[in-house]
Amino acid sequence: MPSARPPAQSEKSLLAVLGGERRDPVPMWMMRQAGRYLPEYRELRTAKGSFLDLVYDADAAAEITLQPLNRFPELDAAILFSDILIVPFAIGQNLSFIAGEGPRLTPPLINAQLDQLTAYPARLDPIYETVRKVRAALDPAKTLIGFAGSPWTVASYMVAGQGSRDQADARRLAYADAGAFAELIQRIEAVTLDYLSGQIAAGAEALQLFDSWAGSLSPAQFEQWVIAPTARIVASLRTRYPGFPIIGFPKGAGGKLAAYARETGISALGLDETVDPLWAARELPDNLPLQGNLDPLALIAGGDLLDEAVKPILDAFADRPHIYNLGHGISQDTPIAHVERLISLVKGTK
Amino acid sequence: MPSARPPAQSEKSLLAVLGGERRDPVPMWMMRQAGRYLPEYRELRTAKGSFLDLVYDADAAAEITLQPLNRFPELDAAILFSDILIVPFAIGQNLSFIAGEGPRLTPPLINAQLDQLTAYPARLDPIYETVRKVRAALDPAKTLIGFAGSPWTVASYMVAGQGSRDQADARRLAYADAGAFAELIQRIEAVTLDYLSGQIAAGAEALQLFDSWAGSLSPAQFEQWVIAPTARIVASLRTRYPGFPIIGFPKGAGGKLAAYARETGISALGLDETVDPLWAARELPDNLPLQGNLDPLALIAGGDLLDEAVKPILDAFADRPHIYNLGHGISQDTPIAHVERLISLVKGTK
Numbered sequence: 001m002p003s004a005r006p007p008a009q010s011e012k013s014l015l016a017v018l019g020g021e022r023r024d025p026v027p028m029w030m031m032r033q034a035g036r037y038l039p040e041y042r043e044l045r046t047a048k049g050s051f052l053d054l055v056y057d058a059d060a061a062a063e064i065t066l067q068p069l070n071r072f073p074e075l076d077a078a079i080l081f082s083d084i085l086i087v088p089f090a091i092g093q094n095l096s097f098i099a100g101e102g103p104r105l106t107p108p109l110i111n112a113q114l115d116q117l118t119a120y121p122a123r124l125d126p127i128y129e130t131v132r133k134v135r136a137a138l139d140p141a142k143t144l145i146g147f148a149g150s151p152w153t154v155a156s157y158m159v160a161g162q163g164s165r166d167q168a169d170a171r172r173l174a175y176a177d178a179g180a181f182a183e184l185i186q187r188i189e190a191v192t193l194d195y196l197s198g199q200i201a202a203g204a205e206a207l208q209l210f211d212s213w214a215g216s217l218s219p220a221q222f223e224q225w226v227i228a229p230t231a232r233i234v235a236s237l238r239t240r241y242p243g244f245p246i247i248g249f250p251k252g253a254g255g256k257l258a259a260y261a262r263e264t265g266i267s268a269l270g271l272d273e274t275v276d277p278l279w280a281a282r283e284l285p286d287n288l289p290l291q292g293n294l295d296p297l298a299l300i301a302g303g304d305l306l307d308e309a310v311k312p313i314l315d316a317f318a319d320r321p322h323i324y325n326l327g328h329g330i331s332q333d334t335p336i337a338h339v340e341r342l343i344s345l346v347k348g349t350k
Numbered sequence: 351m352p353s354a355r356p357p358a359q360s361e362k363s364l365l366a367v368l369g370g371e372r373r374d375p376v377p378m379w380m381m382r383q384a385g386r387y388l389p390e391y392r393e394l395r396t397a398k399g400s401f402l403d404l405v406y407d408a409d410a411a412a413e414i415t416l417q418p419l420n421r422f423p424e425l426d427a428a429i430l431f432s433d434i435l436i437v438p439f440a441i442g443q444n445l446s447f448i449a450g451e452g453p454r455l456t457p458p459l460i461n462a463q464l465d466q467l468t469a470y471p472a473r474l475d476p477i478y479e480t481v482r483k484v485r486a487a488l489d490p491a492k493t494l495i496g497f498a499g500s501p502w503t504v505a506s507y508m509v510a511g512q513g514s515r516d517q518a519d520a521r522r523l524a525y526a527d528a529g530a531f532a533e534l535i536q537r538i539e540a541v542t543l544d545y546l547s548g549q550i551a552a553g554a555e556a557l558q559l560f561d562s563w564a565g566s567l568s569p570a571q572f573e574q575w576v577i578a579p580t581a582r583i584v585a586s587l588r589t590r591y592p593g594f595p596i597i598g599f600p601k602g603a604g605g606k607l608a609a610y611a612r613e614t615g616i617s618a619l620g621l622d623e624t625v626d627p628l629w630a631a632r633e634l635p636d637n638l639p640l641q642g643n644l645d646p647l648a649l650i651a652g653g654d655l656l657d658e659a660v661k662p663i664l665d666a667f668a669d670r671p672h673i674y675n676l677g678h679g680i681s682q683d684t685p686i687a688h689v690e691r692l693i694s695l696v697k698g699t700k
Contacts (some may be wrong), residue, residue: 093549165515168647175651215565218645218677219626220659252565255629256602276569279605295568299517301525309570327568 007183014076017289017321018206018245018267025347026322032329032338033068034081037336040067051097055082056126061342069142071181071336074299074343077143078134079197079204084149084210087191088158090124101162108161110322112188120346124195128202135316146204148196150211150250151229152186158184162269167216174221181225193236200241203320208247208270209233213234214260215252220255227263232266233284247291251328261288265281273297273327277316289321294342296326300340356477364493367639367671368556368595368617374609375697376664376672377500381691382679383418386697389687390417401447406476414485419492421686424693427493427556429551434499434560437541438508440474442467451512457512462530464521464537469689474545478552485553496554496583496677498546500600501538501579508534517566524571531575537581543586555655556621557584558597563604564610569659572606577613584615588610601678609639623647623677628668639671644692646676652688660695 014027035041041064045054054060061248064081085103091114093105107116135144153172157163159170161241174181196207214226234246249270250260261269261284271280271292280290298309314324324346330339343349364377365515385391391414395404404410414431435453439445441464443455457466485494491568498504506520507513524531546557584596599620600610611619621630621642630640648659664674675697681690693699 049613128405138476151369171645171647172650175647175655177393178655215604215624218623218659219628221626221645222626252602252604252624254565254624255607255633256624256626257605259626259629273568274565274604274606276572276601276606276609278569279609283605295571296527298568300522305525305528311569331676 005146012076012141012143012205014323015205015245017323018247020092020287020321022319022321024220026317026324028324028343028346029075029079029080029144030068030131030214030330033075033079034064034327034330035335037330037332037339038067038071038172040071051083052095055086058126058129058133061127061130062137065130065134066137069139072339072343074140074347074349077145078138079208080127080134080147080204081132082130082147084147084154085157086124086127086211087148087188087195089155090120090159090191090195091187092119093158098312103157103162105158105161107209108167108169109158110160110173112159112184114180116185119191121194124191124198127195128198131202131204142278143205145206145247146196146199147206147210148199148281149194150214150219150248151185151233153211153213154188154192155168155181155225156185156213156216159332162245167213168321171216171221174194174225185225185229189233193233196233196237197240200237200244205345206245207237208245209266211248211253212252213252214250215254219256221255224261226253227260230260230264230266239266247323249291261285268321268326269324271327273306275327277313281316281320286320289323290317291323291325292294293325293327295327296331296334298332299326299338299342300334302341304333306338306341308329310342314346351503354494362426362491362493365555365595365675367673368597369428370637370639370671370698372671376674377493377572378674378693378696379425379427380418380680381428382678383425384414385431385680387680387684387689388417388421388680389686390450395683400628401412402445404434408476408479408483410506411477411480415480416487419489422693424690424697425492427495427689428484428488429558430477430481430484430497430554431496432480432497432564434497435507436474437498437504437538440470440541440545441508441537442469453507455508455511456467458519459508459524459534460510460519462509462527462534464469464530464534468485469541471541471544474541474548477545478548481549481552481554486491486555493555494553495556495558495597496546496549497558497560498542500559500564500576500598501535501542501583502567502575503561503563504538504542505531505575506563506566506596508538513599517563517640521566521571524575525574535579539583543583546583546587547590548669550594556595557587558599559616561598561603563602564600565604569606572603573609576600576603577610578630580614580616597673598661599641599684608634612633618671618673620675621677625677627663631670636670637652639673640667641673641675643677645649646678646684649676649692650681650684652685652691656688657695658690677688
């Protein structure tokens with residue numbers, strides 16, 4: 001099937017692929033590439049305080065965003081150093097990160113009691129400042145990716161007040177009081193739209209929507225709380241910024257990936273590490289750019305195992321637009337040398 | 351595609367469907383149907399002590415196994431009241447269930463240090479006694495289902511010593527020391543084969559292999575640690591008991607379900623609640639019996655929402671062998687009246 005999109009004129013490899021072109025070598029970035037596996041990140045973290053302090057210090061956040069590009073100049077994109085829970089913070093929940101336990105949002109919205117919250121849209125402004133600083137400093141050959149969480153995943157944290165194994169609190173609320181849950185989703189959607197528009201205005205050249213918990217929903221709930229809100233966000237952004245490239249990453253969506261790709265209007269589909277690339281290449285639309293999907297644990301393992309894991313993904317997607325990435329965020333205990341090896345394998349510089 | 355299996359002669363609806371026949375109304379049972387949502391279970395639990403005490407008291411375990419059939423005579427099968435962690439217990443780990451925290455296995459096999467363990471095969475014997483008691487008391491029109499965990503899922507508990515969000519300890523070990531991990535899988539496989547053979551000898555008429563954490567593996571690991579061990583267990587059991595019906599339930603396998611069904615030799619495939627029934631009906635072999643897949647949270651919700659959730663599953667699988675079930679174990683806070691409603695909807699007695 002020929003691509004429905006006109007060929008992009010961009011000289012930036014990542015944007016070209018998002019526009020439907022194939023590139024060899026393929027463009028590459030890594031989810032959570034600005035983070036704790038980098039000694040220069042850990043040093044800044046020790047000097048500057050908590051994770052949230054870093055996110056809200058635009059100079060520090062910009063520096064962190066650029067760190068992986070400085071260390072690995074072959075990477076094709078910088079992704080904004082921030083967190084998907086900035087949106088609940090702007091909606092009015094208190095946000096903290098407890099060492100070893102992860103994020104806490106208070107009060108939890110176990111009954112979607114949104115009337116208790118006062119919105120603080122100004123809590124988004126420092127993030128735009130980071131985007132502007134990164135864009136000003138970034139090599140023009142590289143692409144700056146902004147991001148947000150998708151409404152379902154953000155809602156699952158807001159309802160439980162924290163991460164949870166199977167997002168049961170949010171799924172139960174969605175069944176027990178679909179009206180209240182719909183209002184919560186709508187509030188998240190509205191702020192997310194502002195947030196992503198603000199990132200674009202500040203210089204983001206592509207966006208990724210992280211739907212980390214898309215995998216826990218029944219088909220009807222997936223349609224209602226993943227596909228529909230994502231489709232509305234994509235359509236609204238495109239009204240403001242026609243053709244803007246948006247990568248959707250519905251982690252764990254499995255057999256529902258094709259419906260997600262077809263119905264949301266995203267430009268490219270991120271695949272988690274559990275997806276068989278041969279299956280994806282066969283079952284997903286030929287002209288759809290795919291991103292992924294090396295197992296981050298294979299990257300930790302390194303050695304022959306890494307070498308053998310990298311190539312089948314390249315081979316499976318050789319005939320279509322492909323962006324190399326991991327299937328999940330890079331782990332903090334990943335050796336730098338393994339990242340270097342991965343890059344040399346993908347970029348053919350070994 | 352016509353069924354490759356000869357029509358079964360069985361008068362038991364569940365066995366007929368496992369043999370490739372369609373039945374109307376469809377046979378039905380519920381994962382974890384013998385459990386805490388039943389007041390008669392909670393009463394026995396209070397009287398008799400811990401979960402493990404109940405599992406090892408063959409009279410109590412047989413009574414619990416039969417409780418759901420006594421309360422809901424329309425159910426077509428009893429499933430043995432036991433736990434997948436009986437196998438690690440027989441391999442020599444200590445097993446305890448901590449209220450509110452779930453199971454603990456000690457020592458955890460974080461480095462697959464199997465030489466520290468002494469096998470106790472006699473720890474399986476009381477379970478066979480339960481199977482015999484249930485079979486003797488069970489209505490001959492009903493089917494007795496035995497079960498075990500699949501090696502990968504059992505290994506993930508044995509390595510971490512408990513449940514975990516993404517089975518990272520076991521996945522890391524499998525990458526870091528594939529030889530040691532293969533030995534662990536092989537040990538589990540051997541005991542599981544004995545355990546399932548013992549259940550069949552004691553009177554189980556069908557088996558289910560629970561692979562609760564199949565969804566966390568990369569395609570290569572899924573092939574190596576889910577499909578291959580499952581295929582070996584199925585083949586070995588069929589050597590001893592030709593044609594014996596075995597349901598595979600690789601939770602979270604998503605797009606890898608078709609490969610699992612094709613390569614393991616299982617008789618029927620259990621679908622979790624995240625699988626779109628229309629997708630499954632389209633993508634999975636026509637002659638393959640499917641089991642599932644109502645969202646347990648829809649059963650908790652009840653009302654119109656339950657009514658609307660039940661029928662699309664029946665409709666999607668109307669043209670193939672289908673066993674109605676939930677997509678996951680029934681939750682302890684499920685109202686009995688909702689279960690009654692579900693049964694009446696499936697059995698057409700509303």
